[in-house]
Amino acid sequence: MKNILVTGADGFIGSHLTEELIRQGYNVKPFVYYNSFNSWGWLDHAPNEIKQNLDVFTGDIRDPYGVKTAMKGCDTVLHLAALIAIPYSYHSPDTYVDTNIKGTLNILQAARELGIEKLVHTSTSEVYGTAQFVPITEQHPLQGQSPYSASKIGADQMAISFYNSFDLPVSIIRPFNTYGPRQSARAVIPTIISQIAAGKRRIKLGAIHPTRDFNYIKDTVTGFISIAESPKSIGEVINVGSNFEVSIGETVQIIAEAMGVEVEIETDDIRIRPEKSEVERLWADNSKAKKLLNWETSYSGRDGFKRGLKETAEWFTNPENLKGYKADVYNI
Numbered sequence: 001m002k003n004i005l006v007t008g009a010d011g012f013i014g015s016h017l018t019e020e021l022i023r024q025g026y027n028v029k030p031f032v033y034y035n036s037f038n039s040w041g042w043l044d045h046a047p048n049e050i051k052q053n054l055d056v057f058t059g060d061i062r063d064p065y066g067v068k069t070a071m072k073g074c075d076t077v078l079h080l081a082a083l084i085a086i087p088y089s090y091h092s093p094d095t096y097v098d099t100n101i102k103g104t105l106n107i108l109q110a111a112r113e114l115g116i117e118k119l120v121h122t123s124t125s126e127v128y129g130t131a132q133f134v135p136i137t138e139q140h141p142l143q144g145q146s147p148y149s150a151s152k153i154g155a156d157q158m159a160i161s162f163y164n165s166f167d168l169p170v171s172i173i174r175p176f177n178t179y180g181p182r183q184s185a186r187a188v189i190p191t192i193i194s195q196i197a198a199g200k201r202r203i204k205l206g207a208i209h210p211t212r213d214f215n216y217i218k219d220t221v222t223g224f225i226s227i228a229e230s231p232k233s234i235g236e237v238i239n240v241g242s243n244f245e246v247s248i249g250e251t252v253q254i255i256a257e258a259m260g261v262e263v264e265i266e267t268d269d270i271r272i273r274p275e276k277s278e279v280e281r282l283w284a285d286n287s288k289a290k291k292l293l294n295w296e297t298s299y300s301g302r303d304g305f306k307r308g309l310k311e312t313a314e315w316f317t318n319p320e321n322l323k324g325y326k327a328d329v330y331n332i
Helices: 014-023 039-045 063-073 086-091 093-114 147-166 188-198 219-227 248-259 289-293 303-318
Strands: 003-006 027-033 058-059 076-079 116-122 168-177 177-179 202-205 214-217 237-240 264-267
Touching: 003 014, 014 027, 014 039, 014 219, 027 039, 039 289, 058 063, 058 147, 076 093, 076 168, 076 219, 086 147, 093 116, 093 147, 116 147, 116 219, 147 168, 168 188, 168 289, 177 219, 177 303, 188 202, 188 248, 188 303, 214 219, 214 303, 219 237, 219 289, 237 289, 248 303
Parallel strands: 003 027, 003 076, 027 058, 076 116, 116 168, 168 237, 177 214, 202 264
Antiparallel strands: none
């Protein structure tokens, strides 16, 4: 019965991870972003049997005192809290430095001072930039092609430095493009599905030629838990991806087929990234996770991708879920 703190527990991945940890019998303290509405984000929608087992801490990852207070009494910290929207990082890069780099530093400092047994820091495949070789291994060069990716590179390196300098038991999980129920519509798959679910047949998108390695939320969650539980992961950077590459354009067609509709794609200039900032190709080599952790994807290949998209579409087409999304409004 480990005591686990999950930062960013109110978000897409964090809420799914929190719920699964509780189902597996862990004592979980979700760290959620303080707000005057007393909202726990997606955890507000958790089943009652999950909610009654939550010891929620509201705070701000940028506040070192609050971070240390939240971490007291915990054995393990899964650090997911971050600003992740790439277009917004063009608008407000300073906020990304404060949240992603300095927020991570607050976690690392507190973990060192409190003697935390295990810290899992969340990276992103965006740190690789456009693939120089595929599939992308953990040895691939890092490229800051957006302020967001640059801030995550900085956070990753800070985490690695604490492992090297202070022997802090840090592991770095590097998820590729996670998708599934609850994801923000600023991400491409919910953008497509929510527009179709709202009755639209001309789908507004940015570039459709780039490729991505989409990983279903359930597989990302098992990746987090495998890394948290494995002593072999300490000091390691580990890709968590599906090892399946697909273009955005092809993804639209697979979603349309799964939802039984025909659609056209309309290019929306506001959604286009600056040319040198666009990540053209992502494709994960997940062999290290398989070898080190015995982690396997359950939604692998084209068939697994279709199955994950079908489950995602079923969630979004539920009117109770869809009403929380603004299909007519582009959110940077």
